Amino acid sequence: MPKHNITAGYSLEVSTKAVPALTAAAARITPGATIFIPYLAGEDNAVRLAAAATVRELGFEPMLHVPARRIVSLAELESFISRAVEEAGVTRCFVIAGDSPSPKGPFADSTSLIEAGLLERSGIHLVGVAGHPEGHPVMSESQRWQVLERKCTSIENRGMTPLIVTQFGFDADVVLTWLAALRERGIVHPVRVGVPGPAGVAVLARYAAMCGVNASASIWSKYGISIGKLFGTAGPDRFVDRLASGLGEAHGEVNLHIFPFGGIAQSVEWVEKYRARS
Template sequence: QGEAGVEQALLLAGGVTQPHGDYDSSMQLLESGAFGDAGFKRLHVAGHPEGNKDIDPDGSMTNVDAALRWKQAFSDTSDADMAIATQFCFEAAPVIDWANDLAANGITLPIHIGVAGPAKLQTLIKFSIACGVGASLRVLQRRAKDLTKLLLPFTPDEFLSDLAAHKVANPDFGISHVHFFPLGGIKTNANWAIENGGTSATPASQS
């Protein structure tokens, strides 16, 4: 951080069975103090709208929700701004329900929702399986059944439009930013974002 002037960090524990090193969670990293006085202005922690089988093998949200409550409490004592960054999602309704549930349980950290950039359907299915985004696969599966769309790039138009409409109707809604996963290529993703409302491909909105 000192050598490169890094001001933001994304703290993830990863999905390994055995920790590689002294820390086994992002909470331990936060407790270490390494990010407290080092000049970090923004800390991102993980959010899981569809749960995480590595953290909750039973398919519940028990541990992931407890972790976010801990991180919410930590943010109250940190000088850095904190936000929740999520895996990419494809369906707005479950994301809206998840964000509202967090708010109802006192978790008010702003949410930066993950969005899969334009890509071939086969590419998105491959990455969804590899990244554990199983619940969202139903959206891609419905798309795959439409032979007229099978060879066309899948774009996040509907997902983002639904979220934007909900945000307009509910200004206090917890999602404040989106961040793109450029699974179909950075240039393709950047051009799509510019053509669909963005004026430039800035790191704040497209990481």
């Protein structure tokens, strides 16, 4: 059995539309759990802030995505963050470049947004940044490490705490190799490893394609999925078993960040069953 209790401090990715499902499952989720609220096209800041307020009312920690390239102006960012702090008690955010091909405002990337100084002035205490175990479409390996180190150092120098969050993936060995390299470089901050909650295989394949996640036949097989059974469902048991069993003290603090593609209730139920089994 896995030696690392990796589900103890899991977090969840919850869209604004899924907040009612989160409310229904709230009693089964550890009080104070971190709930990431993604920044989705077609929604306005009022909807995002209302979701954050509900997450806070449920007894969880809201963590808003802040996509640098989608921010139109410094004034918009300042208004959004200050309202989040005042109205929902937000103290943490996840700063990403965003999927916009070109900046819509003053921020070309997540580094420039962090270094603008607005987050710490507004009352943000913890800043999440992206880690890339499977690589990055436009950065070399050395560039990825340089950028991650710079962001973490900048966050610390501004009196905040860095958190590294990865995209979901299907190959635990790739994640373990990346974690070892991360720690060897002296980057000691907590990591949340993205993992899909149980969902239909076709749903997982669709999200993988949308997010640029490697899902080749060999990786599907390692994850426990047969290419001939694309109409079935799959959970992350094999991935999490391998990840947890491979972790040691040298890997530092590692928790799961669950993307509940098959629904929040299904993901929470999976955690309960996994804990009982482990």
